[in-house]
Amino acid sequence: MSRLKILSLAVILLLSPSIRQAQAGQSHVPTAFSEDGRFLLIQMDDLVLWDLESKALVAKMPLASCHQVALLKQDGWVLCVKHDVVIYDWKNQASIATVPQESRQPYTLLAYSNQTDRMVLRHGNEAVSVWQIGKKLIPLKHIPLDTKAETQSVVASSDATLLAVAQGGAIRVHDLMGTTIRDMSIKGGKPLDLLFAPDRSVLAASTGNMVLLIDPVEVSIRGRATATTAGGGSGPLTLHRFSPDGRRLVAGHGTKSYMLFDSDSGELVFSTHLTSPNQGRDEPSSMNLAAVDVSSDGDYLVGQSAQLGTIQIWDLRTGTMLSDLCDHDCRNRDPRISLLKWSPTGSKIMLGLTGGLNPDVDGHISLWDVETRSPELVLDPAQPQAKVLAKRPTPPVTDAELSAKLLAPAAPGTGPAFVHARAVRALVTSPSANLLVTSSDDSLLKIWEPGQGMLLRQLVLSAPASALAFSADGAILAAGTTQGEIRLWDTQSWKEFPSYASGQGQINALQFLTGNRFLVIAGKQPNVLVVDVVTRAIIKELVHAGYSLTCDSKGCLRKRAPHGDVVETLSLLDGSRYLLTTSRTGRVVWDISTWNPVEEPVGLPTVWSGLGWNRPFVATTMQAREPNTLTLALWDTARNKVMARLDTFTKRDTEVLEKGPTVALGASMAVDPLHRWVATRVGERLAVWDLKSQVKRKTFHMKTPYHLHWTSDGSYLIVGTLDRKVLVWSAETMEPAHYLRDPSVIH
DSSP states (O other): OGGGGGGGSOOOEEOOSSHHHHHSSOOSSOEEEOTTSOEEEEESSSEEEEETTTTEEEEEESOOOOSEEEEOSSTTEEEEESSSEEEEETTTTEEEEEEOOOSSSOEEEEEEETTTTEEEEEETTTEEEEEEOSSSOEEEEEEEOOTTSOEEEEEEOTTSOEEEEEETTEEEEEETTSSOEEEEEOTTSOOOEEEEOTTSSOEEEEOSSEEEEEETTTTEEEEEEESTTTOSOOSOEEEEEEOTTSSEEEEEETTTEEEEEETTTOOEEEEEEOOOTTSOTTSOOOOOEEEEEEOTTSSEEEEEETTTTEEEEEETTTTEEOOOSSGGGTTTSOOEEEEEEEOTTSSEEEEEEESOSOTTTTTEEEEEETTTTEEEEEEOTTSSBOEEOOOOOOOOOOTGGGSOEEOOOOOTTSSOSOSOSSOEEEEEEOSSSSOEEEEETTSEEEEEETTTTEEEEEEEOSSOEEEEEEOTTSOEEEEEETTSEEEEEETTTOOEEEEEEOSSSSEEEEEEOTTSSEEEEEESSSSEEEEETTTOOEEEEEOOEEEEEEEETTEEEEEEEEEEOOOOEEEEOTTSSEEEEEETTEEEEEETTTTEEESSOTTOOSSOEEOOTTOOEEEEEEEOSSTTOEEEEEEETTTTEEEEEEEEEOGGGGEEEOSSSEEEOOEEEEEOTTSSEEEEEETTEEEEEETTTTEEEEEEEOSSEEEEEEOTTSSEEEEEETTSOEEEEETTTTEEEEEOOOTTOOO
């Protein structure tokens, strides 16, 4: 069981902020996932640990009636919370420590953090205690609650360093690492629910139809979010979950509406009304949910609909009801739900169901795949292995579907804001027409008119396209697939030219040279091909030699590697003879007139990248005045100097926390073809600059933006994200125009 040391990774369990909220709309079966979703601790007849990857029952522990459970930092240790609190070592089948019962009410675990190895316990309405676990259980703090005052909510931060208590019309914030106590009076209402953001930068406090966004250090209100403008719900706002970065907050409005707020500004992002499919959107809803869980990213809600008698999923970002989880297995059967819980990755849902039509899952705990809406595993503690179920079949692709299909234009404002059903691989705009092409793991190429938000056509491929490129005049579209095939189309008629097998494996990048005849191809092989698209002949094979470090006692020397490296990106400076190839170990600039590498090209900075057709300048980064700080800049190649200094940033600014791991988004820019505007992206922050005056005209924030492009007339900025969304931004209004939507993509 040495592989189970993964359990010592970060496992932070953040419980509902109040006993009342914890009992409302929650599953009856206590569970805890490891951070990566691989291991599941669940209360069955005994407390049981499952490895969902190997599908094995790892351990049974003689612990019953746990109200809450957690995986601890120490290898093999778990936590069982009931009227007493037990720390148990399942590897040695021994109890490590016990916190004895002190109140008539059971304990509530407010937070456990493996960073500090501390837990925060609530003793009914009497007190809160803080414990250091380590090798020996040590009590650190005992904080009495005012038993004479009405206690609405008690909540701890996920790292167990802050505690907030709402009593009467006030909030008291305790520093659990020190002795500081800060008080705050709430005027015009009582705080009913409290919730810390994961990074404890914000404390949310619900006071009825309003959520106060509080700075917990200064104990001051930094913003307000209100439900009065949304309608459709009744009753106080109930706090459910912050997104991992703390920038979005999900709150329930009574039992019939859920709201997604921007926690930076307090603005309402979207209000999801729980309407049934037979109701109009503007009609009052009568749908109630018997059990509810919100995904860890705050984007989706799963709930048991009492009216439909099924398990329904909603996209909280668009308010869209998605397809059933269990479909005919439980529709109109009114199943009883004992467990309904998203996995940390959001790709699976744990379900305890009784009363459904599927005998494999009826009366058992099962793991469901969200994408296919099918049960995968059944967890039976009497068996050493979970029962593996066959997935529901995916409809086969017919020969007719492998040809291009002309679609009726889709209305831009209907359906979920997704462009593909699977991850987007590449995105490119035409240099001559207002066309956008997207490719995805669903093996589809989609052609859009972004200004109108219309899906014009889709091309079905035998393998996903991993790279896209337009010729300089936009007459030819090239797509390189994950199997190394090069596909070419005439963009006027969308007639396909004969395909070309490159032998390069998955294609990483494509680049046309001026004149449309020659295409540069970079794949998984350590050589780059220059191909004549008319004769299909390889006219040149480039070997990209990266760099390696040779070190001795005197220091390190950076030398060209003797062997070729896999090229990941290609970039051509329009109007010049320079082609840039980039690998993980270095960059090589090629003179395309001789196909020789150039060490120091005239007119170019040391680090640069091309900006596409009709842009005779390059993007670069420069050292700023402050240490460890860079400036994103535009370089004038004709004058060999900086043309515009734009955003200044640090490495941390380019990173974002997304579902646990840090995602390095980097920094990039795009210049419109008329050279009026420059769009910049640093991490999740975007800006639009007036190039002539070098003034920042607009700044905005998006979740995981990555691709930046302009339409050929410079009217719209295209922003593609890592979560399958494409925003169309208007240069005329300096505001978002719309998201692109494919109505056939429902989740």
